[in-house]
Amino acid sequence: MFSLKSYSLCTFVTCGALITPSAHAKVLDSVETNLAKARTCLEAERYQEAQAYAELTLLPRIVTYSANNDLLGIARASLKTWEDALGGQVSFVECPWYDASLKFDFRPKLSFYGRDVLGLATTRRAVQNWCGDFRTVLTGSIEVSTFLPNGDSASYVVMLSTAVHEVGHFLGLDDTAHRGSLMGPISTQKPTLAPQASELAALTSVRQQAGMVALFAELQGTGLISQ
Ligand SMILES: [Zn+2]
Numbered sequence: 001m002f003s004l005k006s007y008s009l010c011t012f013v014t015c016g017a018l019i020t021p022s023a024h025a026k027v028l029d030s031v032e033t034n035l036a037k038a039r040t041c042l043e044a045e046r047y048q049e050a051q052a053y054a055e056l057t058l059l060p061r062i063v064t065y066s067a068n069n070d071l072l073g074i075a076r077a078s079l080k081t082w083e084d085a086l087g088g089q090v091s092f093v094e095c096p097w098y099d100a101s102l103k104f105d106f107r108p109k110l111s112f113y114g115r116d117v118l119g120l121a122t123t124r125r126a127v128q129n130w131c132g133d134f135r136t137v138l139t140g141s142i143e144v145s146t147f148l149p150n151g152d153s154a155s156y157v158v159m160l161s162t163a164v165h166e167v168g169h170f171l172g173l174d175d176t177a178h179r180g181s182l183m184g185p186i187s188t189q190k191p192t193l194a195p196q197a198s199e200l201a202a203l204t205s206v207r208q209q210a211g212m213v214a215l216f217a218e219l220q221g222t223g224l225i226s227q
Contacts, residue, residue, distance in 0.1 A: 024178045025202035030125060031057050031172040035206060037127075038213045047221030050213055052127040052134040057172060057210035059138060062091050066100035071159065074144070075104040078163035082171060085195050089207070090171070102170060104163065105143045116149035118186050119162040121169035142166040148188060161191030168195065173203055 038053035067075040072094075079092040097103065110117050119142070126137040144162045148154050154162075161182075168183050169175075173195075178184040182192045182199055195203070 024176060024181055024196065025183065025199040026174040026176055027202055027206045028169070028172050028174045030123075031206060034125060035210055035213070038210065038217075042213055042217050042220075045220070047217040048132075049127065049129075049134045050217035051221070052136045054210040054214035054217065055136045056125045056127065056138060057206055058214060059090050059171070060101075060136075062093050063102055063138075064095040064100045065092050065102040065104065066095055066097040067104035067106065068097070069106055071106040071144075071146070072104075074106070074156070074159050074163050075142075077160055078167050081164050081194055082167050085200055086171075086203075101138065102140045102142065105141060106146050106159070107143060108145070108147050110143055110145035116145075118145050118148070118154070118158070118188075119143060119166045121166040123170055140170040142170065154188075157191050157193070158186070158188050161193055162186055164193060164195075168199070168203075171203060172206060173199060 034053050034056045038050045038057075041047075041050035041053060065075060065079060066072075076094070083091060092102070110120060112120055121140065121142050123140040124137065128135045128137055142163065144159050144166065146154050146159065148158070165182055165186055173183050175185075176183050179187070180190070180192065180196075182195045184192070186192075
């Protein structure tokens, strides 16, 4: 079994902290790694394995989700943002907690290695080999703090901004230092509620590449085309 588990630590800014300039949009290293593995498997004519790795980037057409309390509406709204942004390429469907691939957990306090954070995304992307039958495993948990680190309640908009940001990680985007971008530091004063064009372009590009690998692997695997 090959497994990549990634944590995305999401910090926030409330004042003019010095930010190092960086790219406005970036794909997670784990996603790039899976895409590279998909290409390697395709070249080695391991078509089903190539498809499985490509699907880790593409995600299933339907992803099930659930939330732990009455803030389910925020989870719903954050997913709707991404469904619209991706033009329906991925659909999120609500289901009972124990069946959900993506779980939202809203808590009063959230910390990671002793540091207060507004949100945390944990995603497990894996390909399992069941006696030559390769299967994709993709699960995620999104934690959102209902309070700010200073003790004030987090507003609906800040929690929604955090949730949309964390779903961006689940879909494959990394953090950037670019303030004002969805995947930049989360702002409590000017929350960003949707991906910017550059972020959508980065995600779309990697999804298209994975889609091409999956398509070639499927066609070559079924003998419809040959190299
Ligand atoms: Zn983040």
